[in-house]
Amino acid sequence: MAIELGSVRYRYAGSSSAALGPVDLRVEPGRVLGVVGANESGKTTLCLVASGFAPAVVGGRLEGSVQIDGIDAATLRPHELAQRCGLLFQNAATQLSGTTATVLEEVAFGPCNLGLPVAEVMERVWWALRAVGVVALAPRDPARLSGGQGQLVALASVLALRPRYLILDEPTSELDPAGTALVADALARVAGETGAGILLVEHKTDVLARIADEVVVLEGGAVALAGPAAAVLSDPRLAELGVEPPARVLLEREVRAAGFDWSAGLAEAIG
Amino acid sequence: MTVPLPAAAENPSLPQYVIREPSGPYRSLNPATKLSVAALEVVAAFVIPGWLGPGLVIAVVLVTAASSRTLRGLVIIGLAALPLVVSIMVVNLFLLPGAVDPIARIGPLAPTWSGFWFGLLTTARLLAFSSALALAYLTTPVDDLLADMSRRGLGRRGVFVVGAAVQMVPRTIERVGEIMDAQRARGMDTEGRIWRRARGVVPLAGPVVFGALAEVEERTMALESRAFTAPGRQTLLRVPPDRSIDRALRWLALVSVAAIVAVRITGRMG
Numbered sequence: 001m002a003i004e005l006g007s008v009r010y011r012y013a014g015s016s017s018a019a020l021g022p023v024d025l026r027v028e029p030g031r032v033l034g035v036v037g038a039n040e041s042g043k044t045t046l047c048l049v050a051s052g053f054a055p056a057v058v059g060g061r062l063e064g065s066v067q068i069d070g071i072d073a074a075t076l077r078p079h080e081l082a083q084r085c086g087l088l089f090q091n092a093a094t095q096l097s098g099t100t101a102t103v104l105e106e107v108a109f110g111p112c113n114l115g116l117p118v119a120e121v122m123e124r125v126w127w128a129l130r131a132v133g134v135v136a137l138a139p140r141d142p143a144r145l146s147g148g149q150g151q152l153v154a155l156a157s158v159l160a161l162r163p164r165y166l167i168l169d170e171p172t173s174e175l176d177p178a179g180t181a182l183v184a185d186a187l188a189r190v191a192g193e194t195g196a197g198i199l200l201v202e203h204k205t206d207v208l209a210r211i212a213d214e215v216v217v218l219e220g221g222a223v224a225l226a227g228p229a230a231a232v233l234s235d236p237r238l239a240e241l242g243v244e245p246p247a248r249v250l251l252e253r254e255v256r257a258a259g260f261d262w263s264a265g266l267a268e269a270i271g
Numbered sequence: 272m273t274v275p276l277p278a279a280a281e282n283p284s285l286p287q288y289v290i291r292e293p294s295g296p297y298r299s300l301n302p303a304t305k306l307s308v309a310a311l312e313v314v315a316a317f318v319i320p321g322w323l324g325p326g327l328v329i330a331v332v333l334v335t336a337a338s339s340r341t342l343r344g345l346v347i348i349g350l351a352a353l354p355l356v357v358s359i360m361v362v363n364l365f366l367l368p369g370a371v372d373p374i375a376r377i378g379p380l381a382p383t384w385s386g387f388w389f390g391l392l393t394t395a396r397l398l399a400f401s402s403a404l405a406l407a408y409l410t411t412p413v414d415d416l417l418a419d420m421s422r423r424g425l426g427r428r429g430v431f432v433v434g435a436a437v438q439m440v441p442r443t444i445e446r447v448g449e450i451m452d453a454q455r456a457r458g459m460d461t462e463g464r465i466w467r468r469a470r471g472v473v474p475l476a477g478p479v480v481f482g483a484l485a486e487v488e489e490r491t492m493a494l495e496s497r498a499f500t501a502p503g504r505q506t507l508l509r510v511p512p513d514r515s516i517d518r519a520l521r522w523l524a525l526v527s528v529a530a531i532v533a534v535r536i537t538g539r540m541g
Contacts, residue, residue, distance in 0.1 A: 048492075057495050058488070079501035087496040094489045097497070098442070099434035101414050104289055105508060110497035112506040113427070121506055122284040139288040143442075154493075161498060 001069050003027040003050055003085070003165055003197065008064035010049050020045040020221045021064070027165055029197045032187070034212030034229060036205060038242025042221035043201040047169040050199055051085040052076055069164065082110070086158030086196075090170045092150030095157065096142050103145070103153050104129075104138040110161045128160040131194055132186045148179025152186055159190065165197045166190070172204055180204060187211055209233050209246040217241050290509055291412065297339040301517040302407075302416040303423070307524040309407040314528045316399035318535050325395035332402045341409040348405040349398060356394050363390030413437050415511045427505050431494075443479065450478045 009021030020042040027033050027050065037043050048054035052073030055062050066073040068084050076084070089095060100106040107128055111121040129135045134152045137145065142153060151171055158166065168187070172180040188211045191198050202208050208215055208229060215232040217225035219241050225232050232238070234249045244250075252262050293299045300308075316328045336342045367386035374382045417434045421427070454474050460467050494500075 051496070053492055053495065057492055077500070078495040079498040082496050082498040082501075085496075087492065089489055089493060091486075091489065094486050095493045097431075097434075097494070098439075099414065099417060099431065101291075101412060102288055104286065105414065108508060112508065113498040113501050115501070115503040115506055118506060118508060119284055121508070139286070157497060 001029055001164075002067075003069075003199070004065075004067045005050060006065045006067070008049060008062065008066060010045055010054055010063075011061045012045075012054075013059040013061075015060075018221060020049060023049075023064075023218075023221075023223055025050075025216055025223065025226070027197045027199045029164055030191065030195045031214070032191050032198045032200055032212045034208035034215040035199065035201045035218060036203065036208065036215065036243045037218035037224075041218040041242070043218055044169050045221070046218065047087065047167045047199065047201055051087045051165075051167040052081040053078070053087060056081060079113070082163070083114075083161050084163055084165065086161060086163040086166045088151075088154055088158055088166065088168045088171055090173045092145075092147060092154050092174070095154035096150070098143075100142060102138065103134070103140050103142050106142045106153060107138075107157045107160050110157055114161070124160045124162065128156040131159055131190050132156040133189065134186075146179065148175050148182045151175065151179070151183055155183070155186060155190075159194070159196075163196065165199070167199045169201045170203060171200075172202065172207060180207060184210060203243075205233055205238075205244060205246040206248075209248065217243060285508060295339050297335050298410045299512075300520070301511055301513045302411045302419045303513070304517040304520050304524075305407040305411055307521045309403045311524040311527050312403035313400050314531055316396050316403070318531050320535075322392065322395065325392070325399040328399035328403060329395065332399070332406050336402075336406055336409075339406075339410050341406060344409045345402055345405055348409075349402060352397065352401055355397065359393050359397065360387075360390040363387070363393065418507050418510050419513075421505060421507055422510050427499070431499070443483070446482065447475065447479055450475055450482075 003026070005023050005025050007021075008023045009018045011018045023042075023046065025033065035043055035046060045054065048058060049062065049066060052066060052068060054060055056074070056076070057078055062074070068076070068081075073081065096106055097109045100109060104125055107125045108121050111124045116124070126135070129138060132152050132155050134149065134156060137149060137153060140149075142150070145153060151174075155166075155168075155171065171187075172183050175183065184207045187198060187200065190196055191211065200208065200212065212229040214227065215225075215229045216223055217232060217238065224241055225235055225237065233246055234252075238245050255262050297305075312328045312332065316325045318324065319327075332345070333342070336345045363386040364382040365380055365386065367383060367389055370383035370385035370389075372384045374384055374387065413434055416437075417430045420433065421430050425433075451471075454471070459471055459474060
């Protein structure tokens with residue numbers, strides 16, 4: 001059981017060159033796979049391909065295989081993909097339906113689209129709101145939320161479809177530190193409590209250092225580095241690939257460069 | 272054809288803020304009933320000759336707005352029509368064809384009494400028309416309208432298009448404000464004389480239109496990722512009630528429209 005990309009190459013419609021590939025990777029339930037890379041490195045394209053939305057929704061040409069729990073993603077229709085892979089983008093404002101009066105109804109939008117009985121819709125809504133930690137927002141107007149709250153509601157809205165995997169494209173890019181912390185906490189909780197596999201594209205490597213199990217670095221649409229999060233995020237080649245290492249790694253380098261000992265105790269004290 | 276769906280009261284799992292029982296007799300009417308009444312008012316304002324039609328409609332709308340506590344919103348919407356009212360008055364005052372009863376002579380211009388009264392009547396009809404529709408809009412939550420349309424068999428795409436279009440108005444106004452602030456911060460002059468304001472429209476229109484278009488793809492994918500295209504009927508969390516008084520009022524509106532048109536066509540209205 002996993003999302004598996006095998007020798008995947010993808011080209012957008014009308015483009016002569018591949019935006020992604022070759023890429024091989026695996027997203028497993030209960031694990032968080034972080035993805036970083038400079039601009040134009042293929043991160044958003046990877047999200048669309050891994051979720052099956054490219055080419056099913058956006059068109060284009062795909063080579064290689066994308067399997068979701070052993071099923072070829074190309075054989076699934078968009079609403080079937082949505083129930084397996086939740087896809088979340090950067091801008092919370094464009095994630096919301098814009099036709100509902102309360103957060104509760106916004107989160108219910110997806111389950112309602114499936115035609116589920118009202119009782120089951122409500123059961124899913126409360127579960128998703130609890131999983132993300134935004135039960136208190138349920139009566140609020142979705143159009144009047146802060147950026148962080150909006151992104152959490154968008155996450156809950158996707159979760160309400162009970163997907164086994166979440167594909168998140170820079171969900172904290174438009175958020176301040178407080179909003180980023182809110183979303184990062186929620187993702188850690190979702191991964192731990194729901195057992196969802198998460199593919200998280202994120203520029204903020206501090207977030208990845210905190211919640212990712214493995215990290216992949218993309219360059220020019222291909223995988224340049226891959227491995228356990230701690231190893232990849234402290235790799236000296238990271239800066240050359242256009243990625244800023246986490247603050248802790250930078251601090252460690254500064255401390256060592258100044259001739260001090262980076263002891264395990266100090267590292268632990270910094271957290 | 273309507274499809275039986277569970278009413279709000281039959282869903283105890285729904286919190287009160289989702290059920291949102293409307294207050295007052297007019298607000299409690301079914302959205303389709305309010306639209307039917309608005310349609311009757313529009314027909315009456317334009318088809319009944321002279322001042323009777325628009326006068327009657329404006330009076331009814333004002334009383335209904337006062338009783339449903341929407342008078343302030345109605346006045347604000349009415350004020351938004353002011354530029355149109357001014358242009359109607361100016362055009363008719365000075366340019367009404369065949370008018371030969373001047374009020375005064377101002378150089379080559381001669382405003383006429385006929386133009387003045389005709390402009391006033393047209394303004395009254397315009398206000399009756401806009402206030403009738405505005406009252407229905409102000410007393411009907413968008414999601415109530417969408418749920419009712421859905422129950423009456425309109426597909427989810429149609430319902431979504433209507434909902435998104437209605438919600439787009441305040442969102443576009445908000446976006447225009449943000450872009451205007453951004454353009455002002457970069458030195459664009461949007462205050463002062465009318466030609467200056469007009470010149471500011473071009474750098475405003477571009478970002479508004481292209482920004483909205485750029486959002487479409489992401490919004491489409493966001494909808495797909497929430498199973499918007501799933502087959503079958505969508506669940507409605509709550510459906511506005513459609514009581515016998517609603518059905519009676521809709522029939523009454525329909526018969527009244529037919530009667531007004533028939534009487535007008537046969538020439539019995541004078």
